[in-house]
Amino acid sequence: MHGDGLVSAPDNVVEVRGLVTRFGSLVVHEGLDLDVRHGEILGVVGGSGTGKSVLLRTILGLQKPAGGSVRVFGEDLATLAPRERSRVERRFGVLFQRGALFSSLTVAENVVLPLVEHAGLTRDEAAPLAALKIALAGLPADAGARLPAELSGGMVKRAALARALALDPDILFLDEPTAGLDPIGAAAFDRLIATLRDALGLTVFVVTHDLDTLYAITDRVAVLARRRVILNADLATVAQSDDAWVRDYFRGPRGRAAATASVTEGN
Numbered sequence: 515m516h517g518d519g520l521v522s523a524p525d526n527v528v529e530v531r532g533l534v535t536r537f538g539s540l541v542v543h544e545g546l547d548l549d550v551r552h553g554e555i556l557g558v559v560g561g562s563g564t565g566k567s568v569l570l571r572t573i574l575g576l577q578k579p580a581g582g583s584v585r586v587f588g589e590d591l592a593t594l595a596p597r598e599r600s601r602v603e604r605r606f607g608v609l610f611q612r613g614a615l616f617s618s619l620t621v622a623e624n625v626v627l628p629l630v631e632h633a634g635l636t637r638d639e640a641a642p643l644a645a646l647k648i649a650l651a652g653l654p655a656d657a658g659a660r661l662p663a664e665l666s667g668g669m670v671k672r673a674a675l676a677r678a679l680a681l682d683p684d685i686l687f688l689d690e691p692t693a694g695l696d697p698i699g700a701a702a703f704d705r706l707i708a709t710l711r712d713a714l715g716l717t718v719f720v721v722t723h724d725l726d727t728l729y730a731i732t733d734r735v736a737v738l739a740r741r742r743v744i745l746n747a748d749l750a751t752v753a754q755s756d757d758a759w760v761r762d763y764f765r766g767p768r769g770r771a772a773a774t775a776s777v778t779e780g781n
């Protein structure tokens with residue numbers, strides 16, 4: 515079932531239609547539709563437990579839907595043979611909430627790993643590419659030789675981002691990228707994401723609670739509530755919605771502060 519009359523558009527990188535997700539008797543998504551357009555930064559917001567992370571995992575093919583369809587780059591991962599599926603998956607860059615770097619490997623070794631495992635490079639071939647990704651993620655060159663435990667929280671995020679960029683993804687999925695960062699570190703990370711989108715032509719899907727991120731870098735916002743995406747539009751349109759959760763979120767004190775800050779910064 516397609517809600518809201520959504521149709522397939524050629525510039526959609528992700529199309530979710532009529533998604534149903536259940537865990538036993540818990541229904542997380544029911545008839546959820548979502549579009550992610552080529553080259554945009556889409557912010558995904560919603561109250562705690564509305565199924566944002568599960569939606570991300572479902573788009574990545576890590577969570578099997580109970581109903582509906584998910585197409586990424588025009589392909590339905592669920593119907594692809596393993597080899598075809600991994601060809602599509604190589605176009606994904608993913609930054610999970612908890613970073614998930616290998617703690618016993620240096621930053622450079624963490625970034626080298628996908629290049630060796632998925633691109634078939636030798637370690638020597640992968641090393642200069644890894645150094646490039648580490649620089650792209652805004653880390654100093656000497657960070658490559660360090661273990662994750664020796665880095666600050668912001669640097670760990672950047673290292674995880676360097677690894678997510680290893681295979682030159684077309685779409686970057688970020689789950690709460692600024693969680694745990696101080697406001698200055700969070701703003702710098704937001705700017706980095708926007709710069710990478712512009713420089714590399716990435717599409718970005720970002721699950722976030724951070725209103726500053728929404729105002730600073732997103733082109734459109736998807737709001738999850740009542741088991742669906744109730745709004746999938748530009749921020750100005752979403753912020754004007756009369757939905758009670760949206761009103762509290764965007765027009766509460768933190769929402770007003772973020773909106774004012776973005777105007778002051780000229781965004």
Ligand SMILES: Nc1ncnc2c1ncn2[C@@H]1O[C@H](COP(=O)(O)OP(=O)(O)OP(=O)(O)O)[C@@H](O)[C@H]1O
Nearest residue numbers: 537540542560561562563564565566567568569723
């Ligand atoms: N593997 C699982 N098994 C059972 N229930 C799950 C599983 N994964 C998620 N859930 C449940 O699905 C619901 C949605 O979870 P999800 O983590 O997607 O929420 P969220 O919107 O990302 O929340 P938050 O903003 O708090 O991170 C929650 O009720 C959660 O407990």
